[in-house]
Each structure stands twice: as structure tokens, then as C-alpha cells.
Amino acid sequence: MTMFIDENTECGIKKKLLYAGDGELPDFPDGTKVKFHYKTVKLDDARTVLDDSKKYGKPMELIIGKQFKLEVWEKCIKTMRLNEVAQYTVDKSLIGVYPVVAKSLREFASGGKIEHEKKHCCGLAQFQNSGLGHSDLDELLQNPQPLDFIFEVTEIDYPGEYKKESWAMNEQEKMDSVPSLQAEGNQLYKQKKYCKAAEKYAEALGCLEQLALKEKPGDTEWRRLDAMKIPLLLNYAQCKLLLKDYYQVIEHTNTVLDKDSDNVKALFRRAKAHFACWNFEDAKKDFTRAAELDKTLSGVVKKELKILEETKKEKDLEEKTRLQGLFEKM
Structure with a gap:
């Protein structure tokens, strides 16, 4: 036909x-x-x-x-x-x-x-x-x-029968979706579904990024959108920390600290990630700064620094033993 x-x-x-x-x-x-x-x-x-x-x-x-x-x-x-x-x-x-x-x-x-x-x-x-x-x-x-x-x-x-992806939304729909995506991420985090929670936070961040592209950097609306990213970045970093994706934690906490250099949560989470990556000096610096800003963390940070020093000594000893063995072979 x-x-x-x-x-x-x-x-x-x-x-x-x-x-x-x-x-x-x-x-x-x-x-x-x-x-x-x-x-x-x-x-x-x-x-x-x-x-x-x-x-x-x-x-x-x-x-x-x-x-x-x-x-x-x-x-x-x-x-x-x-x-x-x-x-x-x-x-x-x-x-x-x-x-x-x-x-x-x-x-x-x-x-x-x-x-x-x-x-x-x-x-x-x-x-x-x-x-x-x-x-x-x-x-x-x-x-x-x-x-x-x-x-x-x-x-x-038909419209209303499916959940729109961010590229298919208008500006108002993108803005309206951010709190609901954050709430979904929070619920998934409570259920210990950290990977899925991270996806929701990332989706919300994507909506904010798209909205910010339409604004002039530094203007009032751009700054408002930029500020809305901080809790999402922190939540995303926490999920990645629990998933042991440490370099992602460092990257996203760096972004937060570029905006707010004294953000305690970002400092503490970056310190944990640096420690896991054996960046001992960077970890010590972040832990110390977090405790200076929030005195309630003093006890926790003291324990973290003690573990850090013990781990550093063990790591140094392992490296010394390895090098000694290498020289003996030579």
C-alpha cells in the first residue's frame, strides 16, 4: 500500500x-x-x-x-x-x-x-x-x-504520562525538579542505595548547570543557582566517599571549597578522601582546618589524626623495607 x-x-x-x-x-x-x-x-x-x-x-x-x-x-x-x-x-x-x-x-x-x-x-x-x-x-x-x-x-x-529528562524540560520545569530530585536522593541515601542516590544528585546538578548557562556569570540569578549547587555537591561527594570513589570526592569537594573555602563538611570529606589516597599531608591539613572551624569535631578529628599518623608510619616502614630489599638485590 x-x-x-x-x-x-x-x-x-x-x-x-x-x-x-x-x-x-x-x-x-x-x-x-x-x-x-x-x-x-x-x-x-x-x-x-x-x-x-x-x-x-x-x-x-x-x-x-x-x-x-x-x-x-x-x-x-x-x-x-x-x-x-x-x-x-x-x-x-x-x-x-x-x-x-x-x-x-x-x-x-x-x-x-x-x-x-x-x-x-x-x-x-x-x-x-x-x-x-x-x-x-x-x-x-x-x-x-x-x-x-x-x-x-x-x-x-503523552505529556504527563512519563518523567521528562532534563533536556526535554523548560526552564521552570528544570527549576521545579531540583528539590524533588534532591529529596529522592536523600531517601535513597537513607536506604543505603548510594549509587542511585548519587545519580539523583547528579541529575539535579545537571538541571542547575543548564539553567546557569542562560545567566551571566556573577549576576544575582547566576549566584543564586551557583549557591544551590553546594548541598547537592556535598551529598554527591558523601555518596562517592561511601562508594570508595575517592578522586570524585576530592574533585567535587574542591568545587565546593572554591565557592566556600571554610565549608566544614567539604573539608572533612576531602580529608577522608585524601587519607584513603595516602595524601597524608593534605588530609592532615583538611582535618585540622575542619576542627578549627567546628570545635565539636575536635574529638573526632583527634582520633582521625591518630589513625593517620599510625598509617603513615606503617606506610613509611613498608616503603623503607621495599627500598632496602631493592638495594640488597642490586
């Missing part, structure tokens, strides 16, 4: 229904999330397959109205029912940016990141000169041609 998406056959898109799907055609209001598999096929005699999402093991996700770089894909998807499979032959004039989009999708499938909010692919001319790092996409970039896209819609979720 072959049909055109709209009555104007000059639109450059021809649809061939392969499987009818289920139910009525959805309305697809803005914010609808559609999961679908895609296969990109050249119109040559060999029907060369350029990309196939099923080989990546996961479907593509598209949020209607979020200005996906390849606009024609959204137009095609909005003509499909749940579980429908259809083939779209698309004129080359509508898919000039496909090679650049395909590059991003391949990198995303390999564990990288893909930008969802940008409508246009900037630097197309640059890629034409430098290449995309994929010979098949480079050839398509230099010699545009019509392509077949085979789509299979696997899931349709």
Missing part, C-alpha cells in the same frame, strides 16, 4: 505502509514522547543500509515539538499509529543534514551524548571540508540523494 503524506505530491515524502499498527491515529500534541526504531536505506540496487537502530539495541526517542534536527522525521512519525511499520521515501532536499544527525546518533548509541534542543546543524560546511569520520556519511554529505527511512513505532507516551 503506497500513499502520500499530504495531497501535495511535491512535498517530497512518499509513504508505503508495511504494517498497519493498532488503534486510531494519535493527535501527537507537543510534548508527546515517541519511541521508534529506524532503518536508513539507500535507493541503490543493493539497498545499502546506512543505519539500523535495532543493531544498537535500543529505540530512538523523539519529543514532539522539541525541534529535532531532522524535521522530516517528526513529520513522518506524526502520521503513524502505535506498532505501525512504514517506509518513507524522502527527497534529498529535505534530508541534507542527515549525515550530521546520523553521526550524532551513532555516537549516542556508542555511549556518547546527543543534543536534542538545537533545530539546525551548524557547521555543515565545516563537515563538508573536514569530514564526519564515517566514509558512508562523508559520501552522502558530498553527494546528497533521496533515502528510504523505515520506522516502527514501539511506544507513545
Whole structure:
């Protein structure tokens, strides 16, 4: 069964229904999330397959109205029912940016990141000169041609039926999500699910980072957002400390102390991480400073410093014995 998406056959898109799907055609209001598999096929005699999402093991996700770089894909998807499979032959004039989009999708499938909010692919001319790092996409970039896209819609979720990822949120939604993500992280921490708790804190930090990018550094709103990061960074560092990811602890407490040099929690947690990494002098310095700022820590810090000195002596003795043995062999 072959049909055109709209009555104007000059639109450059021809649809061939392969499987009818289920139910009525959805309305697809803005914010609808559609999961679908895609296969990109050249119109040559060999029907060369350029990309196939099923080989990546996961479907593509598209949020209607979020200005996906390849606009024609959204137009095609909005003509499909749940579980429908259809083939779209698309004129080359509508898919000039496909090679650049395909590059991003391949990198995303390999564990990288893909930008969802940008409508246009900037630097197309640059890629034409430098290449995309994929010979098949480079050839398509230099010699545009019509392509077949085979789509299979696997899931349709309407706005409010799913939890949005940060890239799909507007500014207010990102701001509103921060306290709830922090609360989720706190609950997971109480349950000793430190890895999942860290993920929630990181997600909240990501929302704040995205919001701060829209502000001028140093302005009132930027400073407010920057201050909101501190408790999240401290919570994230505590999770990483318990997970024995000590270098992450040092990195994130450094960030806090760059903003607030006398933050006791950051000093104490960094001291513990330095100690675990055998950075004894740095650990001693942080422990001592934390006790100076908060006298209630004096007893705890005294015990930590005693353990530190004993561990340092043992470490020095081990190193001395190792070097002595090495010299004897020589």
C-alpha cells in the first residue's frame, strides 16, 4: 500500500505502509514522547543500509515539538499509529543534514551524548571540508540523494504520562525538579542505595548547570543557582566517599571549597578522601582546618589524626623495607 503524506505530491515524502499498527491515529500534541526504531536505506540496487537502530539495541526517542534536527522525521512519525511499520521515501532536499544527525546518533548509541534542543546543524560546511569520520556519511554529505527511512513505532507516551529528562524540560520545569530530585536522593541515601542516590544528585546538578548557562556569570540569578549547587555537591561527594570513589570526592569537594573555602563538611570529606589516597599531608591539613572551624569535631578529628599518623608510619616502614630489599638485590 503506497500513499502520500499530504495531497501535495511535491512535498517530497512518499509513504508505503508495511504494517498497519493498532488503534486510531494519535493527535501527537507537543510534548508527546515517541519511541521508534529506524532503518536508513539507500535507493541503490543493493539497498545499502546506512543505519539500523535495532543493531544498537535500543529505540530512538523523539519529543514532539522539541525541534529535532531532522524535521522530516517528526513529520513522518506524526502520521503513524502505535506498532505501525512504514517506509518513507524522502527527497534529498529535505534530508541534507542527515549525515550530521546520523553521526550524532551513532555516537549516542556508542555511549556518547546527543543534543536534542538545537533545530539546525551548524557547521555543515565545516563537515563538508573536514569530514564526519564515517566514509558512508562523508559520501552522502558530498553527494546528497533521496533515502528510504523505515520506522516502527514501539511506544507513545503523552505529556504527563512519563518523567521528562532534563533536556526535554523548560526552564521552570528544570527549576521545579531540583528539590524533588534532591529529596529522592536523600531517601535513597537513607536506604543505603548510594549509587542511585548519587545519580539523583547528579541529575539535579545537571538541571542547575543548564539553567546557569542562560545567566551571566556573577549576576544575582547566576549566584543564586551557583549557591544551590553546594548541598547537592556535598551529598554527591558523601555518596562517592561511601562508594570508595575517592578522586570524585576530592574533585567535587574542591568545587565546593572554591565557592566556600571554610565549608566544614567539604573539608572533612576531602580529608577522608585524601587519607584513603595516602595524601597524608593534605588530609592532615583538611582535618585540622575542619576542627578549627567546628570545635565539636575536635574529638573526632583527634582520633582521625591518630589513625593517620599510625598509617603513615606503617606506610613509611613498608616503603623503607621495599627500598632496602631493592638495594640488597642490586
